[in-house]
Amino acid sequence: xxxxxxxxxxxxxxxxxxxxxxxxxxxxxxxxxxxxxxxxxxxxxxxxxxxxxxxxxxxxxxxxxxxxxxxxxxxxxxxxxxxxxxxxxxxxxxxxxxxxxxxxxxxxxxxxxxxxxxxxxxxxxxxxxxxxxxxxxxxxxxxxxxxxxxxxxxxxxxxxxxxxxxxxxxxxxxxxxxxxxxxxxxxxxxxxxxxxxxxxxxxxxxxxxxxxxxxxxxxxxxxxxxxxxxxxxxxxxxxxxxxxxxxxxxxxxxxxxxxxxxxxxxxxxxxxxxxxxxxxxxxxxxxxxx
Amino acid sequence: xxxxxxxxxxxxxxxxxxxxxxxxxxxxxxxxxxxxxxxxxxxxxxxxxxxxxxxxxxxxxxxxxxxxxxxxxxxxxxxxxxxxxxxxxxxxxxxxxxxxxxxxxxxxxxxxxxxxxxxxxxxxxxxxxxxxxxxxxxxxxxxxxxxxxxxxxxxxxxxxxxxxxxxxxxxxxxxxxxxxxxxxxxxxxxxxxxxxxxxxxxxxxxxxxxxxxxxxxxxxxxxxxxxxxxxxxxxx
Numbered sequence: 001x002x003x004x005x006x007x008x009x010x011x012x013x014x015x016x017x018x019x020x021x022x023x024x025x026x027x028x029x030x031x032x033x034x035x036x037x038x039x040x041x042x043x044x045x046x047x048x049x050x051x052x053x054x055x056x057x058x059x060x061x062x063x064x065x066x067x068x069x070x071x072x073x074x075x076x077x078x079x080x081x082x083x084x085x086x087x088x089x090x091x092x093x094x095x096x097x098x099x100x101x102x103x104x105x106x107x108x109x110x111x112x113x114x115x116x117x118x119x120x121x122x123x124x125x126x127x128x129x130x131x132x133x134x135x136x137x138x139x140x141x142x143x144x145x146x147x148x149x150x151x152x153x154x155x156x157x158x159x160x161x162x163x164x165x166x167x168x169x170x171x172x173x174x175x176x177x178x179x180x181x182x183x184x185x186x187x188x189x190x191x192x193x194x195x196x197x198x199x200x201x202x203x204x205x206x207x208x209x210x211x212x213x214x215x216x217x218x219x220x221x222x223x224x225x226x227x228x229x230x231x232x233x234x235x236x237x238x239x240x241x242x243x244x245x246x247x248x249x250x251x252x253x254x255x256x257x258x259x260x261x262x263x264x265x266x267x268x269x270x271x272x273x274x275x276x277x278x279x280x281x282x283x284x285x286x287x288x289x290x
Numbered sequence: 291x292x293x294x295x296x297x298x299x300x301x302x303x304x305x306x307x308x309x310x311x312x313x314x315x316x317x318x319x320x321x322x323x324x325x326x327x328x329x330x331x332x333x334x335x336x337x338x339x340x341x342x343x344x345x346x347x348x349x350x351x352x353x354x355x356x357x358x359x360x361x362x363x364x365x366x367x368x369x370x371x372x373x374x375x376x377x378x379x380x381x382x383x384x385x386x387x388x389x390x391x392x393x394x395x396x397x398x399x400x401x402x403x404x405x406x407x408x409x410x411x412x413x414x415x416x417x418x419x420x421x422x423x424x425x426x427x428x429x430x431x432x433x434x435x436x437x438x439x440x441x442x443x444x445x446x447x448x449x450x451x452x453x454x455x456x457x458x459x460x461x462x463x464x465x466x467x468x469x470x471x472x473x474x475x476x477x478x479x480x481x482x483x484x485x486x487x488x489x490x491x492x493x494x495x496x497x498x499x500x501x502x503x504x505x506x507x508x509x510x511x512x513x514x515x516x517x518x519x520x521x522x523x524x525x526x
Contacts, residue, residue: 178382181376183366
């Protein structure tokens with residue numbers, strides 16, 4: 001069991017961190033949405049897929065390359081999110097939050113179904129925007145994958161900083177605790193909710209763009225990812241920013257290590273971790289009592 | 291608007307929580323620079339009256355005007371921009387924000403508010419606790435902070451709900467002095483107070499709220515001459 005060559009360990013752990021980068025970004029978006037809106041955004045995987053398809057479409061039909069798509073696609077997906085919140089989600093805040101969950105679930109089914117109708121179940125390839133890689137004698141690290149890790153870390157830490165340390169973030173944190181009181185201070189909380197949903201969804205779209213060159217762009221790419229991401233969110237703690245970041249990267253590494261030492265357990269290790277965490281800390285590692 | 295227009299005018303206010311009618315008929319006026327107090331038994335509708343004025347009650351009938359302007363159909367954030375600020379009974383200090391963040395949270399909506407330096411001078415213990423988390427403050431400190439943070443916004447009409455509830459006599463005295471100072475600085479205050487002795491030293495006029503309606507109004511001067519009758523009416 002301990003005869004693992006360092007090259008294999010390094011490669012698999014790096015792959016794990018890359019997956020963890022996507023897990024972290026996705027659960028960050030979910031945490032932001034849940035923290036303020038108290039909505040479990042079941043459309044998150046479909047919005048991730050939409051981000052990837054927008055990037056693919058920008059390239060395929062407009063010749064717009066990855067780097068512009070990295071900026072544009074999340075904005076497009078965020079725009080869809082804002083419209084969804086304004087026209088539909090907003091009407092459900094007054095009733096049991098399970099209806100909002102069902103709405104987002106329905107939206108995801110519609111989106112995934114529509115894309116599958118148009119593109120079939122197989123994937124479209126997306127070219128690698130950064131050729132080559134870092135060759136240390138022990139292993140080879142493609143530049144693009146290192147970029148994904150760095151970009152994801154930057155976005156996660158930047159988002160954490162904005163929410164925890166800036167004035168805008170204080171509006172968000174206050175509105176999470178007592179939205180009606182915050183309105184009496186003159187702050188347009190309904191607009192804040194709309195923009196926050198847009199931000200969370202934009203993060204899903206960003207994840208999709210970054211995933212496009214690594215995995216194929218396919219209508220169902222979000223479905224399997226979301227099952228894992230929900231486990232990550234539960235482990236990190238619903239609505240916890242730091243929880244999503246730590247749990248996302250951590251579980252990616254755990255998956256990588258499992259692939260090396262116990263490959264048969266790769267599919268279930270995250271769910272085993274979830275069971276263990278829930279047994280010890282039912283609100284997740286960083287969650288608070290609700 | 292001329293000075294004869296009350297800063298706050300309420301006529302025929304009725305309010306509902308779902309199917310339940312909490313207010314039936316509330317009439318009151320608050321003139322610029324006055325301190326007016328709503329008194330009455332628990333559950334009479336005093337808090338609901340304040341919440342109706344700031345727009346937190348979903349279903350509401352009647353006419354509420356701030357400086358002559360009707361708040362009909364306005365959202366809470368729009369009512370705030372007319373120059374009203376609200377300090378709720380539960381204080382509403384945000385635990386996930388520091389004292390300083392709590393203090394700076396309400397945005398400046400119009401000129402004329404106090405500066406941070408002036409507020410710190412008025413509440414020196416808040417300055418000392420700037421970096422503490424809001425959740426770690428004592429009840430008295432939370433009440434000070436809840437009042438302090440609405441002084442920066444430029445709002446001239448302050449609604450204070452039970453500012454002395456559950457606080458030690460020393461803090462109650464300090465809050466009384468604070469309210470006196472605010473009146474001297476030209477703020478207009480409508481407050482709800484269960485502690486009639488406290489309110490009787492501060493308010494210019496009183497409205498008695500009973501079972502969702504304003505049944506009587508009297509001036510501070512009446513407190514001395516009619517004390518027994520008033521205390522009986524309030525159930526003290």
